[in-house]
Amino acid sequence: MAVTMNDVARAAGVSLKTVSNVINNYEFIRPATKQRVLDAIDELGYETNLTARSLRSGKTSMLGLVLADLSVPYYAELASDIMKAAWSRGYRVLVEQSGNETEHEKAALQGPFRSLTDGLLFIPLSLDAEQIIAAAGSKPLVLLGEFVQDPRLDMVLIQNQEAAAAVTAHLLAGGRRRIAVLGAHDGDTTGSNGLRLDGYKAALTAAGVEYDPALVVPCNWRRDAGADATSRLLDSGVEFDAVFGLNDVLALGAMHELLLRGRKVPEEIAVAGFDDIDESRFASPSLTTVAPGRAEIAERAVELLIQRIESKDAVHTVQQPEAAFELRVRQSAP
Amino acid sequence: MAVTMNDVARAAGVSLKTVSNVINNYEFIRPATKQRVLDAIDELGYETNLTARSLRSGKTSMLGLVLADLSVPYYAELASDIMKAAWSRGYRVLVEQSGNETEHEKAALQGPFRSLTDGLLFIPLSLDAEQIIAAAGSKPLVLLGEFVQDPRLDMVLIQNQEAAAAVTAHLLAGGRRRIAVLGAHDGDTTGSNGLRLDGYKAALTAAGVEYDPALVVPCNWRRDAGADATSRLLDSGVEFDAVFGLNDVLALGAMHELLLRGRKVPEEIAVAGFDDIDESRFASPSLTTVAPGRAEIAERAVELLIQRIESKDAVHTVQQPEAAFELRVRQSAP
DNA sequence: CGCAACATCTGCAACGATGTATGCCGGGCC
DNA sequence: GGCCCGGCATACATCGTTGCAGATGTTGCG
Numbered sequence: 001m002a003v004t005m006n007d008v009a010r011a012a013g014v015s016l017k018t019v020s021n022v023i024n025n026y027e028f029i030r031p032a033t034k035q036r037v038l039d040a041i042d043e044l045g046y047e048t049n050l051t052a053r054s055l056r057s058g059k060t061s062m063l064g065l066v067l068a069d070l071s072v073p074y075y076a077e078l079a080s081d082i083m084k085a086a087w088s089r090g091y092r093v094l095v096e097q098s099g100n101e102t103e104h105e106k107a108a109l110q111g112p113f114r115s116l117t118d119g120l121l122f123i124p125l126s127l128d129a130e131q132i133i134a135a136a137g138s139k140p141l142v143l144l145g146e147f148v149q150d151p152r153l154d155m156v157l158i159q160n161q162e163a164a165a166a167v168t169a170h171l172l173a174g175g176r177r178r179i180a181v182l183g184a185h186d187g188d189t190t191g192s193n194g195l196r197l198d199g200y201k202a203a204l205t206a207a208g209v210e211y212d213p214a215l216v217v218p219c220n221w222r223r224d225a226g227a228d229a230t231s232r233l234l235d236s237g238v239e240f241d242a243v244f245g246l247n248d249v250l251a252l253g254a255m256h257e258l259l260l261r262g263r264k265v266p267e268e269i270a271v272a273g274f275d276d277i278d279e280s281r282f283a284s285p286s287l288t289t290v291a292p293g294r295a296e297i298a299e300r301a302v303e304l305l306i307q308r309i310e311s312k313d314a315v316h317t318v319q320q321p322e323a324a325f326e327l328r329v330r331q332s333a334p
Numbered sequence: 335m336a337v338t339m340n341d342v343a344r345a346a347g348v349s350l351k352t353v354s355n356v357i358n359n360y361e362f363i364r365p366a367t368k369q370r371v372l373d374a375i376d377e378l379g380y381e382t383n384l385t386a387r388s389l390r391s392g393k394t395s396m397l398g399l400v401l402a403d404l405s406v407p408y409y410a411e412l413a414s415d416i417m418k419a420a421w422s423r424g425y426r427v428l429v430e431q432s433g434n435e436t437e438h439e440k441a442a443l444q445g446p447f448r449s450l451t452d453g454l455l456f457i458p459l460s461l462d463a464e465q466i467i468a469a470a471g472s473k474p475l476v477l478l479g480e481f482v483q484d485p486r487l488d489m490v491l492i493q494n495q496e497a498a499a500a501v502t503a504h505l506l507a508g509g510r511r512r513i514a515v516l517g518a519h520d521g522d523t524t525g526s527n528g529l530r531l532d533g534y535k536a537a538l539t540a541a542g543v544e545y546d547p548a549l550v551v552p553c554n555w556r557r558d559a560g561a562d563a564t565s566r567l568l569d570s571g572v573e574f575d576a577v578f579g580l581n582d583v584l585a586l587g588a589m590h591e592l593l594l595r596g597r598k599v600p601e602e603i604a605v606a607g608f609d610d611i612d613e614s615r616f617a618s619p620s621l622t623t624v625a626p627g628r629a630e631i632a633e634r635a636v637e638l639l640i641q642r643i644e645s646k647d648a649v650h651t652v653q654q655p656e657a658a659f660e661l662r663v664r665q666s667a668p
Numbered sequence: 669c670g671c672a673a674c675a676t677c678t679g680c681a682a683c684g685a686t687g688t689a690t691g692c693c694g695g696g697c698c
Numbered sequence: 699g700g701c702c703c704g705g706c707a708t709a710c711a712t713c714g715t716t717g718c719a720g721a722t723g724t725t726g727c728g
Contacts, residue, residue, distance in 0.1 A: 015707065015709080016685085017709080017710095020686060021686095021706095023685095026706095028706050029707085030705085030707090047444075047446060047448060047449060048684090049449045049684055050446050050449045051388045051684080052683070052684035052686090053685055053686075054685090055383075055389050055713050055715085056684080056685045057685080057686065060385065069414055070411075070414040071411045076407070077405045079410075080403055083429070087431075094428055095429060097417055111381070113426075115336075115383050116384050255618055256616040256617070279557075279613055285593070286590070338713095339715070348677075349679075350678090351678060351680095354716060355716095361675095364675090382714090383714050383715070384715095385713090385714080386714035386715040386716090387716075389683050389714080389715075390683050390715045
């Protein structure tokens, strides 16, 4: 079986607790004793059993990350950043894919998954604020993404409106007047889609361009959906000289379809997205988009969550920091 | 504090052990008793403490997955599939990013990470077989990717040679004779790069086309490296009418550079890749590539690993199943 | 009726670590 | 000289669960 502290203690001729103290860097240990213990650890190849430590200490040093699916590039890249941020602070990340299903999201918040983590980073897609609050109980929780907004919950925000307005303004500055929007419904006002649509509208208004609901095409935030939506738009006969995909994969799907149908990008139709995933830089043509500050989001979210975990009982005011965004002008909309 | 089995036992008027038995679906429990326990669990909102369970049972029901970085699309998609496969068998996945660094890879195999998982899925990039065997000890282990091959280790294989040969043959069938290869070194014979290069050579030989080392460009398997390599190739004046990227992002990077330099794809230069990541289907033009059977790889790897875990002491012969591949012909090389 | 065989439930110890309380030793202070 | 204190090490209980070995009750059958 595995080597335990007991074995090390015996080998070093000290008590079990002294071994524990050495491992936990207890201050008052004679250098000689410490060395003897360390040698024994080395010799026996002892490894602390994190499970036992967790049971005793009540902490697992793991953060849960609940998101829809890692195969979505934005989530994968965000997850990567979050893991790095957590790692550098001594925490690991346990990822749970919700598949965007209500039941899975609930299960992730409530289920046995809870007991494995000290706190949760959650990108909600189908639960609302009430459900989240009810399900999370007292477990430290930080939300990401903007599908849920609530003054009672800690979350790291993206400047959806401002960033979307910046993209739209850029397209307008390039002379485009009929900018199609993929991924929102005409009436949307909340969630990432609603907020980004708002930004779009605000930029139109600021430029004195009329808003036309016919240009707003609802669809899932996926490549194929973006392509389909574009196809439908082209078939419908609605005129447009630019496409704004509310995320990058949508925009890339749209661009694919446009080129397939023989439209020139950006000469005839400009395309812009939102997220700045790695792929966008190397698309052909490369995609104009807005970087929502992914690394910053990851850092802040992890930091905020750990802060909540480590001062669990302290009273605290809700925090909702906003990450800075940056417009990335590329070939698809110069 | 949290509700424990003891609380449930008291509430239901049974012994602690009976609660445990109910939870673990022990056969011989009177339906009435079972119901009473379940009601108590419901009422108190009891959740089994997985940490304690793990300590006692010696199993964590978690699989470790060690890979370079989730921001690499192929890894992200594979991770997603692996998590689904594991989940459906009652296991969770703890991902560890090695960043392709030897020390991190070693730490993942040896460090405290070990005690958190029942077994490891490992995509080695810098450790060799000896180091892996030494570091892994007796922990169940299944390798993925082909940078390491060894008859002593369980692994799930891709048909690198055959698949690369199929891609090359397809390009040859399309009339291409000067096919550049990105991502391998002329001398490579082992690892994914060597095997794929072998397949390329075999297809050339079969078609009676001479192999020209000048067409083989070594580079990292990343988008920007693919673009750079292509740029260097164009500058060098070497003639070529097709590019075979040893993975998709390389090919996509190459395609980006080709289009940027005004070369027509596929008219002047055809492009093909390897992996069939989601993005390739919607690239412009869409990328011809080979699907290595990702879902099957994930399934097999998880199944094999779990089999090793659950029959730990049994003698077993090494298994190295191969996943079936499939050529996906698209616009970039019709 | 007695006893085996089975169904149902229980108590105790243990998994491997850490927190708390405490013991012991030597030296400085009154 | 006695006392206190800081430095160092230890014993014991404990975290919440499961494995093992019974204890108890119930049924069937010779």
